[in-house]
Amino acid sequence: NLVYLLWKEDIILAGKIKTTKQFIISQTILYVFIMAFVITFRMIFGDKNILIGVMGITAILMLTQINLTVSPGRNFFKLLIINLGIGIFTYIANLNIWLAIPINFIGVFILTYTFYYNLKTAVYLPFILQYMFLLATPITKAELPMRMLSLLVAPVGIILIQFAINKNKTTKSGNKLIGSICDNIIKKINNTGSNEEINDAIKSDANSFRKIVYDSRKDDFYVTEEGRLKLNIVIILEKLSILLESNIKNKKITNDLQICLQELKRSLGKEDELKDIDNVISKILNNYNREDINDLVELRILNTINRLKLALEELKLLGKENYNKIKSSNDIPEEYKMANIHKREFYTKSVKFSYAIRLSLGITISAFIADYFKFAEGRWIYFTAFAIIIPIYELAQKKLRDRIFATLVGGAIVVISFTIFKNATIRMLILMVAGYLRSYTSTYRYGTIYTTISAIGAAAMTSGAIMITMDRITFVIFGIIIAVIINRLVLPVKMKDANEELLGTYKQVIYEMLNNVCKESLDKNNSTHEMDTLLLVTTMIEERLAVNNADYIKEDYTDYFNKMRILIIDIYQLYTLIRIKKNENNDISYLNDYLKVLPNINNVNINEVIKKIEENIKASNEIDNKIIFANIRGILTEVNEIKNLSKILSNKAV
Secondary structure, eight states, rough: HHHHHHTTTOOOOSSSOOOOOOOOOOHHHHHHHHHHHHHHHHHHHHHGGHHHHHHHHHHHGGGGSOOOOSSSSHHHHHHHHHHHHHHHHHHHHTTOTHHHHHHHHHHHHHHHHHHHHHHSSOOOOHHHHHHHHHSOEEEEEEEGGHHHHHHHHHHHHHHHHHHTTTTHHHTTTHHHHHHHHHHHHHHHHHHOHHHHHHHHHHHHHHHHHHHHHHHBBTTTTTTOOHHHHHHHHHHHHHHHHHHSSSOOOHHHHHHHHHHHHHHHHHHHHTTOTTTTHHHHHHHHTTTOOGGGOOOHHHHHHHHHHHHHHHHHHHHHHHHHHTTTOOSSSSSGGGGGSSHHHHTOSTTTTHHHHEEEEHHHHHHHHHHHHHHHOOOOOTTHHHHHHHOOOOOSHHHHHHHHHHHHHHHHHHHHHHHHHHHHOOOOHHHHHHHHHHHHHHOOSSSHHHHHHHHHHHHHHHHHTOHHHHHHHHHHHHHHHHHHHHHHHHHHHHOOOOHHHHHHHHHHHHHHHHHHHHHHHHHHTTTTOOOHHHHHHHHHHHHHHHHHHHHHHHTTTOHEEEEEHHHHHHHHHHHHHHHHHHHHHHTOOOOOOGGGGHTTTTTGGGOOOHHHHHHHHHHHHOOOOOOOHHHHHHHHHHHHHHHHHHHHHHHHTTTTTT
């Protein structure tokens, strides 16, 4: 039971848990699986290595949210080095209390800096917990080989589970998300739901798809061919949803769009049966003579449907056997190499760097105090410090209050229940129930109550409940004091600092997207990998800002980021349109003067450029040219709106 609690400790679940019959069954199966895994691990590797099994199953479960199947060999080697490194570092640290100071600081810093990500979900938790558990469980030289052997289990298990869950994830999970987006756009067409709820659902599904592609990149840069084409399809669907916000008078177009969406969902299904879909869409488009349609929005819908057809044709020609193929003749640009990304974040105001320093210091000091005074349960000092030292200062304050509350309530429950029930079997049942109920909590505060019940209760099985509870509370207070001092005095990063870092990156990424459009028109861009990565990064930044500021975001800021998202979609759409025109060997030199404006958008009079573009839209006889000019106009108009909104928000914190 304690095992099940420990792997969940200090995880804050996002959102509310919806308790359904299926959820209850899945949690029960998971609970039984974890217990069986750890009991088996204990039988093979012994009591002193049981917590390696706990953290092994934690890592296996947590890392399922990241796709490691693109480069399994390299990822396995990394995990192996990290795990064995933890074993060696903790063994050396336990040899000498003074040698432990630099060893623990360096070890925790490397783990935190390596596995804490500014944009995607951080996965440092199981590795840091494993480090602390091994510190709390010293071994002799004779026991070292068995410990090192036990540390091999997690890397093997992680990769095996990865192939079971994440292999072909873009197809298996991605297609369901695309189908859900299609369903919601159909709802919008038929006015069968709240537009706001529909838009939120489309955004959520699109973000989930983008994250799948983001995590499936090779070398954190190269997007697979399936990922590239289906990402384009998702952007097309998002654009269609945006266009439907206008009042479409031609109901034939919206009815035909609905047929296309239904066919798209059916064809993708689970296995990408794309045999006839492009023919179906072609027949629909052949019913229209675009010269007879004067409404620009309706023309853009038809053009977007045509681009959907082209993307599906390309996907069909690719073939499933080539889905994981990567097209690129270029090396990764220097600014996208992980080594350079780590270097850029190595400064005192960086969230990643400051958090790694603070956490390393907190665990090192706490472990030293526990060892120096030979506290039997001293590990609770550094576990508490680990829980309270978090990346952003304001968020630590709430966690601090929750930790104190949970420790007091959990301790009180153990004292009362163990006073009433003296039977060891009944006490064990209480701990098992607490462990099982932990999986149904959606907040740190209440989840930690169950964790405290399990931790104190397990220790109290062989000692007095009141004494153990008082020890736990005392050590938690020590850990809190250490964490509070470090959070306040050592490289504190406040919400404003974190937001400035993210928003600075966000604006830079959008500038690079505009620059890529210009480079594409000038034949200076040979692959889509950079543009795809930039698009995906904007999603990760938006998600991170939303999580960090969940209690602070107001309607004005929601409008700001919604407009930014539309701008990003339109930039990507323009980029795709230009690539299509080039692939068809069309001359696009007439666009160059307007496209060159995009990277220099802060140095031009946007309103004057918009007027010239509108003149081109009126003068142009080519419908495709009208659509491209309309897209450029849309981008410039959106930039203007965002600038005005930025002025309104300039004196407010995000």
